[in-house]
Amino acid sequence: xxxxxxxxxxxxxxxxxxxxxSKLKRARSQRDQYLVIQALTLTERHPEISLRLVDEYxxxxxxxxxxxRALLAKADALIALDNLEKGIxxxxxxxxxxxxFPNHQTGVYLDYPYLVATKKIENxxxxxxxxxxxxxxxxxxxxDYYKWHASKALINNDGSEAKxxxxxxxxxxxxxxxxxxxxxxxxxxxxxxxxxxxxSKTWPPVKHGHPPQVDKYRVKHGHPPQVDKYRxxx
Numbered sequence: 001x002x003x004x005x006x007x008x009x010x011x012x013x014x015x016x017x018x019x020x021x022s023k024l025k026r027a028r029s030q031r032d033q034y035l036v037i038q039a040l041t042l043t044e045r046h047p048e049i050s051l052r053l054v055d056e057y058x059x060x061x062x063x064x065x066x067x068x069r070a071l072l073a074k075a076d077a078l079i080a081l082d083n084l085e086k087g088i089x090x091x092x093x094x095x096x097x098x099x100x101f102p103n104h105q106t107g108v109y110l111d112y113p114y115l116v117a118t119k120k121i122e123n124x125x126x127x128x129x130x131x132x133x134x135x136x137x138x139x140x141x142x143x144d145y146y147k148w149h150a151s152k153a154l155i156n157n158d159g160s161e162a163k164x165x166x167x168x169x170x171x172x173x174x175x176x177x178x179x180x181x182x183x184x185x186x187x188x189x190x191x192x193x194x195x196x197x198x199x200s201k202t203w204p205p206v207k208h209g210h211p212p213q214v215d216k217y218r219v220k221h222g223h224p225p226q227v228d229k230y231r232x233x234x
Contacts, residue, residue, distance in 0.1 A: 007034040012046045032057060036066045039073035047077035068097050068104040075108070084119060088112065095131065109135040110147040117154035118192055125155050141183020142171040150189075153196055159203025162196040169193055 006023045009016050020038065027034055039053035054074045057066070075090035091112040098105055113128035115121075132148055139145055146168035153161035169185040185193075 007038045008041050009038060010041060010045065012042060012049050032061045032063070032066050036070045036073060040069060040076070043073055043076035044080055047080040050074075050077040068094055068101065068106060071097065072106050072108065079115065084115070084121065088115070088121070088124060091115070092127075105138075107144075109138060110144060110151070113151040113155075114147045117151040120154075129155060142168045142175075143183045143185050146185045146189070150192060150196055153199055154192075157199060157202075159200050162200035163203055165196050166193065166200060 006020060009020065024031060024034060035053050035057040039050045039057065042050040042053070050073050054070050054077070057070045061067075061070075071090055071094045075087050075094065078084075078087035078090060091108050094106060094108045095112065098108070109131055113132050116124040116128040128151065132151055136148070139148055146165050149161045149165035149168060152158055153165055169189065171184065173180045173184075
């Protein structure tokens with residue numbers, strides 16, 4: 001373990017905890033940051049520990065600088081525990097904080113609607129769509145476009161949006177010269193992709209009467225433009 005790994009433990013036991021707090025006691029200006037990073041690292045494998053560290057952060061923090069990331073750890077841990085109601089509440093708190101502190105941004109503007117859509121939480125549909133529309137200008141990577149279009153497709157049962165999400169899922173390079181593998185759609189989305197395939201088969205509803213349209217996503221990411229063969233004049 002390197003000298004910087006003591007606050008990035010992926011596992012947790014009594015020995016690791018003892019070592020973590022031993023070093024945390026000697027930390028001064030960055031203590032809050034170390035607590036939050038460790039909480040974020042444990043959200044999937046040890047969500048209960050992650051929540052405990054988040055509580056400790058809020059009880060002892062010196063300022064609010066790491067609040068957004070601490071709330072993100074809380075939300076992810078709650079969702080890992082299948083406490084969706086409280087997880088969504090934490091996501092919504094993050095979105096409010098981001099509006100107040102626009103320099104502190106996360107991917108919650110996509111994660112929240114995607115969770116709502118994939119888990120079929122109907123009472124959150126309207127708000128999830130509003131969040132998507134509010135942040136459309138932030139889309140950057142293929143995964144961003146996938147989650148944005150997939151969320152809309154699932155919520156509205158929209159075949160057009162499903163096709164766009166599937167197009168984004170097929171992209172194999174991010175379009176960024178030194179980070180070609182960053183922000184791609186991974187295997188963890190396979191189940192949702194199968195749902196999108198079923199929805200996409202409902203599109204187009206009719207084959208007539210519209211001018212050709214170019215897929216702007218493909219052009220932006222360096223792919224040759226494709227004309228939608230179903231939107232051509234008779």
